[in-house]
Amino acid sequence: MKISQSLPKPENWQDFENLCKKLWGEIWSCAEIKKNGRSGQNQAGIDVYGIPKGEISYFGIQCKGKDEYTNKQLLEKEINEEIEKAKKFEPSLKKMYFATTAVKDVVAETVIRKKNIEHLKQGIFEVHLYSWEDIVDLIFENKTTYDYYLNSQTFKKSQSVNVTFKNGETEMTVNPKFLQKIRVARTKYEQMEQQAKELMPDWIEKMVDKHWITPEIFSTSFSNSPKQTEFNRSFFEGTILVTNNGSDPLEHWKLTLSLPEDINEISYKNCEKKGSYIISGLKNVHFDTFINSESNIITIEPRKKILVGDDSFESDSLFYKPNPKKSSIKIPWKLVSKDFKEKGFLTLHIEPKIESERIKVDDNSPLLLDENKRITIEDFFETVVESE
Incomplete structure (x- = not known):
């Protein structure tokens, strides 16, 4: 560890x-x-x-x-x-x-x-x-x-403190997922479709042509629809663990983390409820961990003001979305208490996984002329069906 x-x-x-x-x-x-x-x-x-x-x-x-x-x-x-x-x-x-x-x-x-x-x-x-x-x-x-x-x-x-991620480590490698959308001219897109069909095994082609599998097979009424949760896989969890490894208690302590620009969004969650599980009117209440999205600063100030020796405190759940590129970044932290202060770094190794999706557009679409518009990288959403 x-x-x-x-x-x-x-x-x-x-x-x-x-x-x-x-x-x-x-x-x-x-x-x-x-x-x-x-x-x-x-x-x-x-x-x-x-x-x-x-x-x-x-x-x-x-x-x-x-x-x-x-x-x-x-x-x-x-x-x-x-x-x-x-x-x-x-x-x-x-x-x-x-x-x-x-x-x-x-x-x-x-x-x-x-x-x-x-x-x-x-x-x-x-x-x-x-x-x-x-x-x-x-x-x-x-x-x-x-x-x-x-x-x-x-x-x-002496007073001493360890600040780590939830897994007890000060370094963590994460693999956030992103979706690369590539716009393709309609003519070229259809040519690629035809080439793919020609390479398709006969039994799969027959199954598709005869509609052995159709969307209607899976259609259900709203009352019987499965419970679904949509996760944004571009976020990864980075919940913080604070451990007092000295003999003296930490009194009235507060921890501040300053996230670099490589982290472009912070959240308490990475999912939204869908279907029969839509929640409205209620929001998660966070008592110990506060996010300032404008300055990319996280402040952990627990209601329980004393952290005794060998005890640990876990922040509210924290999720970060980095830029979609490979990088190693340091997150500086500073802890202050009644009569003790300490600072250090947490390190994140970002190794994103990027999946591609081709999108058909008109042959004369202006999107094809601008490389920044023809190829875009967006958040990767994944819907998970919950078992009964």
């Missing part, structure tokens, strides 16, 4: 340093990875060090607790100061990593890249930067660290 690519940050710099030691110990396959000295000692710019498997030189990590603790970014002056200190680490490093809880920052990344090229030309240690989003990706890629972090006491004291 895939879950949201977001995790709460450690509560303090000591826990962050422990996390870095655990994570890079797994990445490097280095059981001997260690913290450098103790707090207050001159650590030569390195908090954690080890020799990765297959290497013969030390790699070092400078752990920087930022954002949650100091509300600051990693600055160029600070980067240069720590690099100068790391030049005194003995024996000399092969690589130096900055690991920070600060969010990704293009300024800091640019400084690190330039410094790395400078060092490569000088023949000294490489310099790399891992911001919190990068570290989260690494945690998800390394199971031992992932299990350790999720089960740690520090993590359990």
Whole structure:
């Protein structure tokens, strides 16, 4: 099961340093990875060090607790100061990593890249930067660290949330259906019909000519007509599931999803009742999930204001209609509560199925002259007969 690519940050710099030691110990396959000295000692710019498997030189990590603790970014002056200190680490490093809880920052990344090229030309240690989003990706890629972090006491004291689709995944591949209508000149259409008839097996042709199957056979009175529902198969379901995977409750929480332009319609349903089941005067009432079709925004604000640890909340049914083309789209979401906020993405892989239908028009129809009118793509409707 895939879950949201977001995790709460450690509560303090000591826990962050422990996390870095655990994570890079797994990445490097280095059981001997260690913290450098103790707090207050001159650590030569390195908090954690080890020799990765297959290497013969030390790699070092400078752990920087930022954002949650100091509300600051990693600055160029600070980067240069720590690099100068790391030049005194003995024996000399092969690589130096900055690991920070600060969010990704293009300024800091640019400084690190330039410094790395400078060092490569000088023949000294490489310099790399891992911001919190990068570290989260690494945690998800390394199971031992992932299990350790999720089960740690520090993590359990934090508030954390998973936002997924109804099936518990943050990525989903869908196959909405569309109908491609192709206008064909009457003469050409009839020629195609004749060619198809010539290729038709004799027994089928006789059946059609003698009306062995006719519409009258299936005609019934209104009172005996079957119950039918018409579904718009151009929509697919994307109901949202919110899970509190922390130990503390989420109070007065609200989730907002911003759908990109690739999604051109949102609905609570994808069907209309037909025949004897026509419903009038009543509409579905939605208490927790609200759709703003003009801005393509979905807001989930539950009546039950508290979501306790390990509990889940499922939104009202949601159906989306995408553009009829193959694409991968990201849906950004943001959750806010009384004393916690988080954001992330859901990913949809759109792989539409398009069926074709030829429509006969007059030979001189203007529709044949305009390609946009000659071929159109429309919603695909399917009528389902309900069994008694």
